[in-house]
Amino acid sequence: MPNKYDAIIIGSGSNGLAAAINLQKKGLSTAVFEQASTPGGATRTQELTLPGFKHDVGSAILPLGLASPFFRNLPLKDHGLEWIHPEVAYAHPFEDGTSYACYKDLFKTVEQLGEDREAYLKLFGSLVKDWEKIDEDLMAPLRFPKYPIAFMKFGLKALPSARLLSNYFFKNDRTKAFFYGSAAHSTLPLNNIASASFGLVLSASAHKYNWPFPKGGAGNFIKSLLDYYQSLGGELFLNSMVNDIRDLPNAYAFLFDLTPRQILNIKGLNFSDLYRKRLKAYKYGAGVFKIDWALSEPIPFKSEKCRTAGTIHLGFTPGEIENSERRIHRGSVSKTPYVLVAQHSPFDPTRAPEGKHTAWAYIHVPNGSVEDHSALIEDQIERAAPGFKDTILARSKMNTHDLERFNPNLVGGDINGGKQDITQMFTRPIISTSPYSTPDPRVYICSSSTPPGGGVHGMSGFHASEKVMKDHFKDLKK
CATH class of the missing domain: 3.50.50.60 (FAD/NAD(P)-binding domain)
Structure with a gap:
């Protein structure tokens, strides 16, 4: 034929x-x-909780x-x-109600960092400047790069673990936690070789393009x-x-x-x-446990920066995030896990009925885990946003098996x-x-x-x- x-x-x-x-x-x-x-x-995108509430399932x-x-x-x-660009790409709150924000503007971002200001500029300044020289080679199979010197400079920073890189560049624990927030997207222990690369790529893309959503x-x-x-x-x-x-x-x-x-x-x-x-x-990696919420109002974060961010990383100290990501690869989940939160409706009113809101969060869990971790997630959000639990109208939960049924490519809940x-x-x-x-x-x-x-x-x-x-x-x- x-x-x-x-x-x-x-x-x-x-x-x-x-x-x-x-x-x-x-x-x-x-x-x-x-x-x-x-x-x-x-x-x-589906209505997972209540009619009129649009949630991104994956x-x-x-x-x-x-x-x-x-x-x-x-x-x-x-x-x-149509892309929506929140003022803040991602924010990282601390328990005293303050937070750091990653703005598209690199210099506005470093104004928050005190003694780590120059170190952050040294880490990200050339990377953001050279992004268009290296991005095609970063997102490609191994090959000889078009701009080898710029690519080598990135590689020298990307090869260490996130822990080693952050300890080398930063003095303040808050700046380290801020960097960990993006590095932990890797779902790897933060002392693993090359785990720093995720923090570098994701943060540099935020400074170059923001973290938009449709x-x-x-x-x-x-x-x-x-x-x-x-x-x-x-x-x-x-x-x-x-x-x-x-x-x-x-x-x-x-x-x-x-x-x-x-x-x-x-x-x-x-x-x-x-x-x-x-x-x-x-090899498949760690899975995720995910919740979508229908809310009566936006998440009541103590920090204004968090209220203007599309993504919020929760992990209140570097040690807390390190422990969270280390334990999942040993078959358990921390009582104070690293949590990724996404909120769309404060910037996109089409996501929920008038006056109402949506939010989404997940934690990393052992591959194939079926445990319900919703209480851990909501407790972590409550630390940064007291009263959050009172805003919940409905929730939809997905463990690793639910995610794999939704999309068979998510083997054991592995989203990568x-x-x-x-x-x-x-x-x-x-x-x-x-x-x-x-x-x-x-x-x-x-x-x-x-x-x-x-x-x-x-x-x-x-x-x-x-x-x-x-x-x-x-x-x-x-």
């Missing part, structure tokens, strides 16, 4: 759509097959959505996407991608579970926006026993597509010069289980699609 499509993408998360858009733009005929009834992977704040070298150059505004819900980001993709002639098929590649239409290339565990369950793939063994050895430690940061899903390729020359992996890993940035999909172009369509000119 002749090929109906040049390429087929399995999975409609941000990476799958990035791959599909890039190939469609280059003149290929493509189709996306999605097992769920709603596209978007973990980036979806991804909520998209710090790399606008910072992505691929997404930021797409005409998504023309397809309905108006009306993260699902609108997916809607804009799909609208653009379909305007290019791409096709989408929902409710299309792929169990056997032979059930799909013919194509030259098949790109899987899936993690290794799902790919290994698909029949008809011409994989060697060695490759299957290596995929089975792929696999552990992102030094052994799997660039060498994912296996050590290979071409991490997107497989032994089957038709089959590619384009999920967050390939470089550069987790986050709504689409760069895994972009790089996988570029490999497809090189392997199968290098003579196509467009």
Whole structure:
């Protein structure tokens, strides 16, 4: 049979759509097959609590959505996407009611830091200045960088642990906790090698682009991608579970926006026993326990900076955050966990009925944990926002099993597509010069289980699609 499509993408998360858009733009005929009834992977918006309250089920704040070298150059505004930029990208409160705020303005940020002002400028000044020289190489597989000196400067700061880097640069515990807030997004113990890289990348992107989120819900980001993709002639098929590649239409290339565990369950793939063994050895990271709230009013943070921030990191001392992230990898959860909080409705009134609000939070937990940690989360928020519990109208809870049922890519509640430690940061899903390729020359992996890993940035999909172009369509000119 002749090929109906040049390429087929399995999975409609941000990476799958990035791959599909890039190939469609280059003149290929493509189709996306999605097992769920709603596209978007973990980036979806639903009414989880009460009617009229819109909650982002998975991804909520998209710090790399606008910072992505691929997404930021797409005409998504023309397809309905509107970014909302809170005054403060993220805030970090302390128990005395004060807080530090990460502003887009680097100098406004350092004004708060007292004796650590010059150290913060030394750490982030050149990184923010050189961001556009290094961002494409940061969000790519290992390769020789375009600007090697700028990239090397980043690498020397990124390679240490978050603990070592913060102790080297900062004197004040508050500044250390402030840096830990972004570094702990890694879900790694903060004494792990290269855990500093997450704090550097996320904070630098905040100073460069802020941490925006889509108006009306993260699902609108997916809607804009799909609208653009379909305007290019791409096709989408929902409710299309792929169990056997032979059930799909013919194509030259098949790109899987899936993690290794799902790919290994698909029949008809011409994989060697060695490759299957290596995929089975792929490591998944910590999971999350998540709550969405319908609220009668905004979270009553003691700090004004927190009330003007889209994201709040809760961990009141460096030791508290270190302990929280260390314990999850030993099979337990701290009584005072590091908590990530997102609040949209103070800046986006479309998220809730008039006068009402939404909020969202999660903690890191051992992979596969089914314990209910809602009390721990709400107690931590109450420390920074007395009276918070009185504002709760309804809540929706999701443990790691719930998250995996929502999106099978969230294996054991792992939101990063696999552990992102030094052994799997660039060498994912296996050590290979071409991490997107497989032994089957038709089959590619384009999920967050390939470089550069987790986050709504689409760069895994972009790089996988570029490999497809090189392997199968290098003579196509467009």
